[in-house]
Each structure stands twice: as C-alpha cells, then as structure tokens.
Amino acid sequence: MFLTERNKSNEHIYLETLSKRAILTQEEEKKLSRLNRGFEGEQLYDQIFDEVGHQNLNVFRDIWIQADKSLTQIDALIVTDETVFINEIKNYSGNYKYENNTWQIGKIQISDDPIIQSKRAISKLIKIFLENKINIKTDFNIIFPNPYFILSTDDNYCRLKTIKRELMKQYFRNIQQLTSWNNAERIVQIIQDHIVLEPKHTTNTDPSRLTPGRQCLKCTSFELTPKRYSTTCNICNHKSLNKDHVLSAIRDYSVLFPLENITARNILSFINNEVSKSTVKRYIQEICLLNNRGRHATYTIEPAQKSLKSIS
Numbered sequence: 003m004f005l006t007e008r009n010k011s012n013e014h015i016y017l018e019t020l021s022k023r024a025i026l027t028q029e030e031e032k033k034l035s036r037l038n039r040g041f042e043g044e045q046l047y048d049q050i051f052d053e054v055g056h057q058n059l060n061v062f063r064d065i066w067i068q069a070d071k072s073l074t075q076i077d078a079l080i081v082t083d084e085t086v087f088i089n090e091i092k093n094y095s096g097n098y099k100y101e102n103n104t105w106q107i108g109k110i111q112i113s114d115d116p117i118i119q120s121k122r123a124i125s126k127l128i129k130i131f132l133e134n135k136i137n138i139k140t141d142f143n144i145i146f147p148n149p150y151f152i153l154s155t156d157d158n159y160c161r162l163k164t165i166k167r168e169l170m171k172q173y174f175r176n177i178q179q180l181t182s183w184n185n186a187e188r189i190v191q192i193i194q195d196h197i198v199l200e201p202k203h204t205t206n207t208d209p210s211r212l213t214p215g216r217q218c219l220k221c222t223s224f225e226l227t228p229k230r231y232s233t234t235c236n237i238c239n240h241k242s243l244n245k246d247h248v249l250s251a252i253r254d255y256s257v258l259f260p261l262e263n264i265t266a267r268n269i270l271s272f273i274n275n276e277v278s279k280s281t282v283k284r285y286i287q288e289i290c291l292l293n294n295r296g297r298h299a300t301y302t303i304e305p306a307q308k309s310l311k312s313i314s
Contacts, residue, residue: 003056005190008048008063010041012203019257022222024211043093044077046147047170054174059182060190067196069126075200076123078145081189082180086127088142090120095148100155116144117163134192138185145170199305207258214274216247228276244277248285256303263300264290 010018014037017030026034048063060081066073078089099106105115120142127140142163146153149167153160165173215224218235219242226233232243251273256264266282290301 016203074126082182083185085139090116095150100160
C-alpha cells in the first residue's frame with residue numbers, strides 16, 4: 003500500500019503560483035514545463051501501480067530522507083522483507099541514447115544521470131541500515147512511464163536497470179510476489195524516522211511583477227463580479243466565497259513570499275483591498291499560527307506535514 007502522498011515539489015508549487023499572477027520569464031516557463039512533465043510521469047507511475055495492486059507491499063512516495071547532514075529525494079521506495087527497492091521515475095519522451103556512461107537525446111547530453119542519482123540514494127539507504135544494524139538488500143530501477151520513450155544502448159547494466167512502459171506491469175507483478183510483513187514493519191519505521199520535510203523554496207518574489215486582487219478559484223481570472231459574501235467569475239461563472247478567496251490568497255502569499263511574515267495588511271494589499279480587514283483577520287487564524295499579538299500582529303502559515311499510514 004502507499005504509505006505517503008505524492009506532492010508537487012516546492013519549486014513546482016512556487017512557479018505555478020507565480021504564473022497565476024505574473025508573466026513568467028522564458029526560463030521560468032521552461033522549468034515549469036519540465037516540472038509538469040515530471041509530475042505527470044510520477045502520477046502515471048502511481049496509476050499503473052494501482053492497476054496492478056500493491057496491497058502486499060509498503061511503498062513510500064515522494065520522500066526526502068536525511069543521512070548524516072545530506073538530503074536525498076526519492077520518487078518511490080518499495081519495502082519488502084528481503085529487499086528495499088528505489089524507483090527513479092523519468093517521464094522522458096523521444097529517442098535517447100546511453101553510451102559511455104552518458105545520456106543523450108539527439109546530440110545533446112543531458113545533465114541528469116538517473117543511474118548515478120539512484121546509486122547515490124542507495125548509498126544513503128545502506129548507511130541508514132548499517133547504523134541500525136539491519137541486513138537487507140537494496141536495489142534500484144529507472145522507470146520510464148512515457149510510451150513514447152525510446153532508448154538505444156549496448157550497455158547491459160543500463161538495460162538491466164531500465165523499466166520502460168511496456169514492462170512496468172510485469173515489473174510490479176514480480177515485486178508484488180515478494181512478502182512485506184515479517185521484517186518490513188521495523189524497516190518502515192526506520193525509514194520514517196529519517197524522513198524530513200522538503201527544503202523550502204526561499205525565493206522572494208518582486209511584488210511589482212504581480213497582479214493584485216481576488217482571482218477565480220477555478221480559472222484564475224481576475225474578472226469577477228463581487229457580491230457581499232462572494233464573487234462570480236465573468237469568464238467561467240464559478241462562484242467563490244470571500245472566505246475561500248482569503249484562504250487562497252494567504253496560501254499564495256506564503257508561497258511567493260516565504261521569507262516574510264503574514265499580516266492582515268499584506269494580505270489586504272495582495273488582494274487589492276477587495277474585502278474588509280475584519281474579514282481577513284477572521285480567516286487568517288484558520289490556517290496560520292499567531293507569532294505576536296497587537297496592532298501589528300504577524301502570522302506564519304501552518305506547515306503541511308506528510309501523513310504516514312499505519313501498516314497492519
């Protein structure tokens with residue numbers, strides 16, 4: 003079973019949030035497009051795994067683990083009694099070539115080497131297991147869920163570690179045959195103990211780039227017809243409560259200005275003073291922690307924690 007949720011990265015969330023209120027630079031657009039493709043590949047991986055079934059397995063998704071002082075991100079980690087598998091998911095499409103330890107698409111060498119990334123993650127796991135006196139095998143595979151991915155290589159090791167779309171279901175079925183009950187509980191607990199929050203994306207946004215005001219919560223349009231307690235979008239006719247506008251604005255502000263404290267004044271400015279200060283103050287406390295009281299009260303949005311399901 004899946005023990006953790008799969009979430010977009012903090013950088014992904016930042017660029018998506020920024021795109022709602024600003025025109026992205028060419029570099030930002032390219033980065034957001036890459037992150038969108040990557041997340042779509044991870045979702046496709048989850049969908050295919052769901053179709054095959056994983057009820058007899060313990061699967062961590064989208065986790066950061068800490069070994070010593072270094073952090074490692076893992077797309078998927080599958081725990082069985084005898085082996086812990088790391089799956090590095092790459093949503094590549096097109097004609098790729100692997101030769102002399104390098105990956106190429108056309109004549110362009112790509113900077114990310116998924117084999118090296120996976121080996122690095124495996125080394126962190128081994129260190130954690132050795133420190134906890136656990137003797138268990140570790141293995142990894144690179145998963146390519148996109149049906150339009152083509153790989154040319156004479157490297158047998160690369161072939162062994164590569165799982166393309168047409169082989170994914172059989173790969174999952176083979177792992178499903180392994181047991182994950184006797185020793186898995188302790189291994190799951192140790193991995194859980196080493197999971198940390200993803201590092202924050204700490205880029206503060208230039209306020210002059212942003213369009214202030216309330217946005218449609220469905221299509222992000224600023225063209226709204228205001229009513230006393232709600233708005234109606236002039237583009238898609240979606241209705242939104244003022245409460246939902248305020249909560250959405252607080253979340254977006256915290257993403258775009260991660261180094262700033264949240265204040266009622268900042269949120270009012272962010273939404274162009276389109277609701278009353280008392281409305282902002284009323285709802286800001288629903289999702290924020292109070293830092294200090296008084297006329298100039300500041301708040302911090304409550305951190306989202308990954309939920310871990312219990313194993314039975």
